[in-house]
Amino acid sequence: MSEKPLRVVVIGGDAAGMSAASQVKRRIKTAEVTVLEKTEDVSYGACGMPYNIGFRGNINDLVVMRANDFKEKRGIDVRLLNEAVGIEEEKNKVVVKSLASSREYDIDYDYLVIATGAKASKPPIEGVQNRGVFTLKTLNDARIMKEYINERNPKRCVLIGGGFINLEMAENFRRLGIEEITILKRKEALMPEYEEEIDMMTKEELKKNGVNLVTGIELKKINESLSVETNKGVFDSDIVNIAIGVKPNTEFLSSTSVKTDKKGAIDVDRYFKTNVDNIYSGGDCALIYNRILKRNSYIPRGNNANKAGKIAGANIAGANEEFAGVVGTSAFKCFESTIGKTGLSLKEAQNEGYDAFKTVISAQTRAHGYPHQGKITVIFITQKKTGRLLGAQMIGDETVALRVDVMATALYSNMTIKDIQGLDLVYSPPFAPVWDPILVCANQAVKKV
Ligand SMILES: Cc1cc2nc3c(=O)[nH]c(=O)nc-3n(C[C@H](O)[C@H](O)[C@H](O)COP(=O)(O)OP(=O)(O)OC[C@H]3O[C@@H](n4cnc5c(N)ncnc54)[C@H](O)[C@@H]3O)c2cc1C
Numbered sequence: 001m002s003e004k005p006l007r008v009v010v011i012g013g014d015a016a017g018m019s020a021a022s023q024v025k026r027r028i029k030t031a032e033v034t035v036l037e038k039t040e041d042v043s044y045g046a047c048g049m050p051y052n053i054g055f056r057g058n059i060n061d062l063v064v065m066r067a068n069d070f071k072e073k074r075g076i077d078v079r080l081l082n083e084a085v086g087i088e089e090e091k092n093k094v095v096v097k098s099l100a101s102s103r104e105y106d107i108d109y110d111y112l113v114i115a116t117g118a119k120a121s122k123p124p125i126e127g128v129q130n131r132g133v134f135t136l137k138t139l140n141d142a143r144i145m146k147e148y149i150n151e152r153n154p155k156r157c158v159l160i161g162g163g164f165i166n167l168e169m170a171e172n173f174r175r176l177g178i179e180e181i182t183i184l185k186r187k188e189a190l191m192p193e194y195e196e197e198i199d200m201m202t203k204e205e206l207k208k209n210g211v212n213l214v215t216g217i218e219l220k221k222i223n224e225s226l227s228v229e230t231n232k233g234v235f236d237s238d239i240v241n242i243a244i245g246v247k248p249n250t251e252f253l254s255s256t257s258v259k260t261d262k263k264g265a266i267d268v269d270r271y272f273k274t275n276v277d278n279i280y281s282g283g284d285c286a287l288i289y290n291r292i293l294k295r296n297s298y299i300p301r302g303n304n305a306n307k308a309g310k311i312a313g314a315n316i317a318g319a320n321e322e323f324a325g326v327v328g329t330s331a332f333k334c335f336e337s338t339i340g341k342t343g344l345s346l347k348e349a350q351n352e353g354y355d356a357f358k359t360v361i362s363a364q365t366r367a368h369g370y371p372h373q374g375k376i377t378v379i380f381i382t383q384k385k386t387g388r389l390l391g392a393q394m395i396g397d398e399t400v401a402l403r404v405d406v407m408a409t410a411l412y413s414n415m416t417i418k419d420i421q422g423l424d425l426v427y428s429p430p431f432a433p434v435w436d437p438i439l440v441c442a443n444q445a446v447k448k449v
Pocket residue numbers: 011012013014015016017036037038039041045046047048049050082083084085115116117118136137138165249252282283284285300301302303304305331332
């Protein structure tokens with residue numbers, strides 16, 4: 001008698017979900033893997049959306065693999081426009097609504113993966129649903145925004161929120177020819193997770209590029225004309241983008257015993273298993289193990305979602321892989337500046353009880369005398385007692401991203417500032433000076449330990 005095939009249902013068809021589905025199928029060819037996706041898109045690079053908009057690219061260029069290809073090449077049953085509306089945990093069933101026919105049906109599983117991502121938060125004010133007011137989270141959000149831009153050819157925009165998405169959008173809206181760009185921000189700091197030196201330099205970059213940044217804003221309403229009313233006046237606009245953070249898509253779990261934190265992010269162990277034995281989760285809907293804090297954090301990022309999905313899928317297929325953890329690495333571009341971070345900021349380190357200090361240096365990114373020079377500011381956060389590196393941040397030319405990666409590797413390996421001082425880094429005039437900016441910062445930091 002042949003054994004029954006393993007039935008795996010994955011809810012959500014992007015980074016975490018498709019990674020999990022592919023991994024199960026790769027390891028167990030006979031597994032019946034079904035992916036439920038409520039939109040018409042799977043497996044796309046949301047991170048590329050600001051540039052796809054700015055460079056007027058084809059939206060389909062962001063799709064890595066289509067639903068049909070997953071079916072034909074990998075044998076995964078991808079069901080588009082099918083939304084999971086509930087889970088009957090005791091019966092191992094997902095309640096699904098077909099958005100095309102409004103029909104509801106059940107699907108049985110041996111293992112379930114929740115990879116539903118997060119939704120963009122909106123401020124609780126009138127007018128956020130007006131035509132011309134956007135949030136950018138799914139591929140369809142980008143599609144609709146592009147159609148609107150083609151139709152209206154906006155000349156003024158208001159960006160609500162000053163995190164990396166709107167900073168990328170400022171650059172890309174300018175690329176589209178939008179001259180008047182205003183960023184409205186509630187707090188003084190653009191990015192509270194960054195040191196004030198980096199925040200100040202980012203503000204200078206915006207100013208240099210003619211972006212009007214207004215902080216201390218309380219929003220009142222968005223009118224149909226798209227003017228935004230605030231405590232500091234009315235800001236006229238032809239297009240509005242809201243990027244003020246995200247919230248995990250986990251409301252449909254409310255009648256289950258799957259544990260979430262206050263924000264609604266699913267709690268998982270280092271195998272990406274939830275508190276329910278046959279339910280796994282990862283990506284923007286879930287927490288992830290933070291290697292520095294030695295506990296879970298909420299870090300909704302594409303690199304994390306892909307890893308989480310891959311390991312969850314492997315473990316469902318019997319791999320027993322323990323996740324090593326993330327250190328919180330990211331970088332983004334804002335006009336001519338690249339800004340990046342890994343690990344903890346000084347405030348985050350102090351809040352965790354570390355006696356920490358910060359070291360700030362500015363340096364050139366290429367050898368003295370080389371014609372094309374770049375600048376970089378490097379900040380290290382170090383534990384005083386042990387000299388252990390706790391975090392690094394940088395702003396400067398495009399070399400920032402790779403130098404942040406070096407620091408992420410150092411953090412991953414629990415290196416001290418003395419270890420970093422001893423690193424054998426490249427010296428080559430077009431790429432790095434004889435004392436790489438990382439070594440310059442380490443030389444300074446080591447004096448304070
Ligand atoms: C503009 C922008 C730029 C970004 N840039 C970067 C970057 O440079 N680097 C980086 O690391 N990260 C970046 N990110 C974040 C990154 O895109 C996300 O972390 C990543 O997409 C998360 O993947 P995920 O699979 O967990 O969730 P998602 O990509 O959100 O996918 C979840 C899927 O689940 C579906 N779904 C939700 N609920 C249900 C349901 N009940 N039933 C069926 N389907 C459901 C959704 O429709 C969606 O397709 C960016 C994000 C945005 C929006």
